[in-house]
Amino acid sequence: MMNPKKLVRQVMPATGIRVAEETYRKGRIYALQAKFGFPARGARVIGVTGTNGKTTTCNYINEMLKSAGFKTAMFTTAVVEMAGDRQPNHTHRTVPLTADLMAFFKTAKEHQVDFVVLEVSSQALHQHKLVGIPFEISVMTNLTQEHLDYHHSMQEYAAAKARLFGKYCNPKHVVLNRDDEWYETFESASVGSVISYGQHGASTARMKKPDLTTQGGEVDLNYKNTQLSVKTPLLGEFNVYNAVAAACVGLTLELNPQVIEQGVAALQTVPGRMEQIVEGQPFDVIVDYAVTPDSLEKVLVTLRPVTEGRIMIVFGATGDRDRTKRPVMGQVVAGLADRIFLTDDETYTEDGASIRRAVMEGIVATKGQDKATEIADRRDAIAAAFKEAKAGDVVLLTGIGHQDYRVMGTEKQPWDERQVARELLKEYIEA
Numbered sequence: 001m002m003n004p005k006k007l008v009r010q011v012m013p014a015t016g017i018r019v020a021e022e023t024y025r026k027g028r029i030y031a032l033q034a035k036f037g038f039p040a041r042g043a044r045v046i047g048v049t050g051t052n053g054k055t056t057t058c059n060y061i062n063e064m065l066k067s068a069g070f071k072t073a074m075f076t077t078a079v080v081e082m083a084g085d086r087q088p089n090h091t092h093r094t095v096p097l098t099a100d101l102m103a104f105f106k107t108a109k110e111h112q113v114d115f116v117v118l119e120v121s122s123q124a125l126h127q128h129k130l131v132g133i134p135f136e137i138s139v140m141t142n143l144t145q146e147h148l149d150y151h152h153s154m155q156e157y158a159a160a161k162a163r164l165f166g167k168y169c170n171p172k173h174v175v176l177n178r179d180d181e182w183y184e185t186f187e188s189a190s191v192g193s194v195i196s197y198g199q200h201g202a203s204t205a206r207m208k209k210p211d212l213t214t215q216g217g218e219v220d221l222n223y224k225n226t227q228l229s230v231k232t233p234l235l236g237e238f239n240v241y242n243a244v245a246a247a248c249v250g251l252t253l254e255l256n257p258q259v260i261e262q263g264v265a266a267l268q269t270v271p272g273r274m275e276q277i278v279e280g281q282p283f284d285v286i287v288d289y290a291v292t293p294d295s296l297e298k299v300l301v302t303l304r305p306v307t308e309g310r311i312m313i314v315f316g317a318t319g320d321r322d323r324t325k326r327p328v329m330g331q332v333v334a335g336l337a338d339r340i341f342l343t344d345d346e347t348y349t350e351d352g353a354s355i356r357r358a359v360m361e362g363i364v365a366t367k368g369q370d371k372a373t374e375i376a377d378r379r380d381a382i383a384a385a386f387k388e389a390k391a392g393d394v395v396l397l398t399g400i401g402h403q404d405y406r407v408m409g410t411e412k413q414p415w416d417e418r419q420v421a422r423e424l425l426k427e428y429i430e431a
Contacts, residue, residue, distance in 0.1 A: 028098065030132065032098050033102060033132055035102070036099075039106035040116075040134060041134070042109075043105060043113075043133075044115045044116065045133055045136055046135070046138075047120045047133075047137070048138075049125070049139070051294065052142055052295045052298070053141035053238060053239075053241070054076070055077050055270060055273065056234070056267075056273055057242040058076045058117050058119050059267055060243050060267050062074045063264065064250050064255070068256070071084075071111065071114050072116070073104070073108035073115075075095075075096060075117075075118055076089065076117075077402070078270060078272055078273070078401070079270075080104075082107060082113075092403055095120065118133075122151065122161050125160050125163040125168075126150075137171060137172065137175065138165050140164075140175065141245060143161060144295075145325050146291075146292045148322040148325070149322045150322075166189040166190065171190075171191070172192045173194075174186075174193065175195050175197065176190070176194060177197060177198055178202060178203040179241075195248045195251065195252055197241075205244070205247075206223075207240075207244055208221075212235075212305075213306075214235075216233040216234055217234070217237065217243075219240050228257050228261055230264055235274050235303075236274065238298045239274075247260050250263070271401070272287055272401025272402030273288060273402075274286055275287045275418065277421045277425065280429055281425050281428060282391040283395060285395045286397070287417050287418050288397070288401060290398040296333060297336065303396065308392035309391070309393040310338035310392075310393045312389060313339070313395075314341040314378070314381050314382050314385050314395065315329070315399050316344050317355050317356075318355075319350035320350060321348075326355065330358075330363040330365070333363065334363040334365075334367070334368025339371055339385075340368060340372040341372075342360060342363070342381075344376055353376070378406075379420060383428075
């Protein structure tokens, strides 16, 4: 007997199916909001979207608001915070399930928080999960290739992101990256007052060239008659941009400039984002969530000037996700890393060997095969990298980041990359 869903899709036009799905999703959202007593009403919500940097930017904003004396609630892929109580996000969801999101807002209301900071995904926007959420400020970090398995094209991906800035979410204020190539798409979609940030001459919040060191980054920011010195201990130009995006939220809220500077600088680390692992080893180990060609490039470019020896990377690509980015990831890594250990990330329902093969195509295309070793077992790959590393080298572990499990096949397997690294480093030191 044919599956009823498949039968409906065969006899019903695609447009009709799409309208029915959207009507159902919107109706379900409103029903759940009613069930929880419309907990988001009256909330001051700040939403952050983009391909990369969402979690970090949310954390910058959260620290800045707390420095200003506000009580906050925050939901991100890596961490969830409620009125100062900070916990890991064990669901790994960027946006929680609808019922969980309403419960989150209800708890925030009970704690009488002043602001709710939300990381926002394109899928959540496309699936109407944020209908009825009163966004006061919407923030864009950047847009690069990702999720094309879901959105099918960069144009569709951008259109989904643009909902956060237009009539759909109806924010009062919008903060956009003027240096991003998709800026005009989001600016034209925006209904709120826009602050643009960047080094571009037309930016309303104009950055000078960032000063980057092994201790973090710093940049002078000029907005109208306000001068800010934005500092962050987090490495890389991309983190300076994330910090400036947060500072622009502070400017929008008319916070004291000194409070903005102190609040942004207060963020010391974000789980699984350029997180250093130290167990007394003679080389550096860094865990980062980078899962896109753009994020891999930014991390590798950031590490190059602060690395005395070689940059060694352990990485792979995720199954059941955008397949077109896999060879591109291989090309990026082959062009920027000195030593490559290609391994499994999360396979989901795909065959790990086929995923690695697609990544290796990019490595070979960039003539990086001689510096690449393929080791399917991720623990073995990390151990091999540690065994080969010497003083002055950096071993970069990407793709898993903050997560505490991996999905291999249909099974969730416990996996904390940071803990695995610590265990293997202890074995390395004791050997």
